[in-house]
Amino acid sequence: MNDTETRLRDYLHTKAGTVPDSAHGPGLELDSTSTSTRRGWMPMALAAAGIAVVLTMAVPLLSSLTKHDEPSVAGLPAMGPVSDGAPRIPYAVTVENNPNNPLDTWWAVLHDGGKTVRNPGVKGGVLARVDGGWLVDTGYPDPKKSQAAVVSADGKVRPIGPLGAGPGWVSPDGRQVAVALSTYGQPTGRVVVIDVKSGKETSSITVRTRNLELFGWNKDGIWMNEHGLNPGPATVWRPGSKDTRTVKIDELQPDVERGTGTIAMSTTADGKKFCAKAATLGANGLEVKREYCYQPKTSRSPYLTMSPDGATMVSSAGFAVDVASGKVTELKLPAKSTWAGAGVFEDPDNVVLVDDAKAAQKIFRCSVVTGECKQIAVGKADESIALVKP
Numbered sequence: 001m002n003d004t005e006t007r008l009r010d011y012l013h014t015k016a017g018t019v020p021d022s023a024h025g026p027g028l029e030l031d032s033t034s035t036s037t038r039r040g041w042m043p044m045a046l047a048a049a050g051i052a053v054v055l056t057m058a059v060p061l062l063s064s065l066t067k068h069d070e071p072s073v074a075g076l077p078a079m080g081p082v083s084d085g086a087p088r089i090p091y092a093v094t095v096e097n098n099p100n101n102p103l104d105t106w107w108a109v110l111h112d113g114g115k116t117v118r119n120p121g122v123k124g125g126v127l128a129r130v131d132g133g134w135l136v137d138t139g140y141p142d143p144k145k146s147q148a149a150v151v152s153a154d155g156k157v158r159p160i161g162p163l164g165a166g167p168g169w170v171s172p173d174g175r176q177v178a179v180a181l182s183t184y185g186q187p188t189g190r191v192v193v194i195d196v197k198s199g200k201e202t203s204s205i206t207v208r209t210r211n212l213e214l215f216g217w218n219k220d221g222i223w224m225n226e227h228g229l230n231p232g233p234a235t236v237w238r239p240g241s242k243d244t245r246t247v248k249i250d251e252l253q254p255d256v257e258r259g260t261g262t263i264a265m266s267t268t269a270d271g272k273k274f275c276a277k278a279a280t281l282g283a284n285g286l287e288v289k290r291e292y293c294y295q296p297k298t299s300r301s302p303y304l305t306m307s308p309d310g311a312t313m314v315s316s317a318g319f320a321v322d323v324a325s326g327k328v329t330e331l332k333l334p335a336k337s338t339w340a341g342a343g344v345f346e347d348p349d350n351v352v353l354v355d356d357a358k359a360a361q362k363i364f365r366c367s368v369v370t371g372e373c374k375q376i377a378v379g380k381a382d383e384s385i386a387l388v389k390p
Helices: 003-015
Strands: 091-095 107-112 115-118 126-130 133-138 147-151 157-160 176-181 189-195 201-207 212-218 221-226 234-237 244-247 262-269 273-282 285-294 304-306 312-315 319-322 328-330 344-347 350-355 362-367 373-378 383-387
Touching (some): 133 157, 189 212, 262 285, 273 312, 285 319, 350 383
Antiparallel strands (some): 091 107, 091 383, 126 133, 147 157, 212 221, 221 234, 262 273, 319 328
16 A cells, blocks of 8 residues: 555544544653543554555664664563663654645654654655665655655665655665556556665566555565555565565465564454464465464454564554464553554564554553553654654
8 A cells, every 4th residue: 555545544534533632742752651642643543344554654773774684673671571761663753734635744753762853855654774874755746756765864865766666675684675666557567676775776577466566575585466455465576586476365465574484464254353373485375373363342453563583473452472382462551542553563572552542642662471561652642653663
């Protein structure tokens, strides 16, 4: 799903809801009061039709801009109390100051380890941390001018890759970015791999997929399928190869994390239950390693995310599943919490998530080992917060 469609769906969904009480509190501050506030305009999960929509705009840590051999995660102890310190992952803040045209409202600042980078005029989302800064997409509203770019810590913008490209996905080693070139209605699309440091194309392939959309890159390759409500099977391609592989997937696009070969999938069972599945790609297709089915408490379709080591699935339904043992841990969040996405792992044992049940979004840190959760930051009522996967 592209950024424009995502924003439109978020806007329409929000307009259909109720507008809550006003909130207070300056900016995104560390908050230890647990004071309830409300938020008006925010990314929302789509309902039971099975589409998950999230406004993914975020940034990575400045402290490791030069090392990208593997996804960067900040170590926290596996046991003991959850820290109430500031988020150890970056996040972007959008100020909803353009109610007449919400699709033309973009991130205002990136927060990262106590440092702030203001948007230098980019009309597009923040996607990932890369060498020299942060990967963004630009060019709204003209799809022919869309392009990947790197925003540096001093706010300079360096375009990379071809014009007309969709959002980029970072390689497992962090040194390359993959983008898709696809013209609406054309029977084929093209995947292009770009070296981040030089900006040069290193590999490409043409695939027979309409409305081509990428949705991940891990050790198995770049994952893609047709953009739409029922995208069908995935195509997986390893850059440098002339061949692709077709992989059957269940219902929704899986969560593909670049640090592991284990993916997370959400499916339905008997039309009443949702199932969280962890799977790896084998010789004959996806091999399910763990499945946990449950009765949803709300009409929202759940999000799933996989830990960077492939050991734990987290669902926006409020639980974590240990892939090896099957142990299910309830995340002890406040009653009536609603997640804006499945969260982002700081490290294999701690996940950070955004609660948008109130007008002012709140950021929580939860241990997937013990289920303990602590509120660590809060935004203003006219702000939306987006986390980034390292």
